[in-house]
Amino acid sequence: MKGVILAAGDGTRLEPLTLSRPKPLITVGGRPLIDYTIDAFVRAGIKELVIVVGYKARMIQRYVGDGSRYGAEIEYAFNPDYHLGNALSVYAAREAVRDKPFILAMSDHMISPHILTTLMTRLNGEDMLCIDRLAYAPPQTNDATKVWVDEEGFIARIGKGIEPWNAIDTGVFLFTSCIFSAISHLLHADGRPTYRKENEWKQTSCLSDEGYGISDALTWLIRKGHKVRACDVSGAFWMDVDTLDDLHYVEAILREQGVSP
Helix, strand or coil, X not given: CEEEEEECCCCHHHCCHHHCCCHHHCEECXXXXXXXXXXXXXXXXXXXXXXXXXXXXXXXXXXXXXXXXXXXXXXXXXXXXHHHXXXXXXXXXXXXXXXXXXXXXXXXXEECHHHHHHHHHCCCCCEEEEEECCCCCHHHHCCCCEEEXXXXXXXXXXXXXXXXXXXXXXXXXXXXXXXXXXXXXXXHCCCXXXXXXXXXXXXXXXXXXXXXXXXXXXXXXXXXXXXXXXXXXXXXXXXXXXXXXXXXXXXXXXXXXXXXX
């Protein structure tokens, strides 16, 4: 099974740091963010990785290389339209993973390998999202994507503004090829930009500032009756580094408490 790491965004909330380098190369605890994500996959036994790049892509490719120094095999997919939402970065990986299931994580999330190994022990052909019911740290809860997990353990709703909610999206997923069908539907839906051919867009005035998110694709799947199972990883280490405050918080944890992914 391949792992896919999204590393295409421009990280505007971490400016001015991201004006000269891409967000995945911002250092925390003396290491670039992307190192933590790659290491988590490798330590979990997932060594075939696809990194989706966009903003300042060559800097990431030069730093990460072919993955050999991590003990991984890394290939790249390019998303020139990273400003239109993270679902397009997922879509950019479709040729690399083809019709095989894959595990998705974010390059700005510091995650414990335990999250990935827990997910892998529950493989059963379903799409899954790792959720945390105990999240409390600001980098976990600020601007978080929330979910409602039903009594059978499936995701019933997902989004930043949903009410009520009973867990937080950790940003780690197991996807089947169904996710590509959902994203393709969003791209071709009325009132949205139309995907005409590779890297060419016909813009309309209806695109939201946030563009196409993974949550949008999952919401469409769920409404169509597709089951997305929650994988509870509550208590496992993970931090979403989006802002300078998040960066300082995580630095303090690593420095003062000795916590590591």
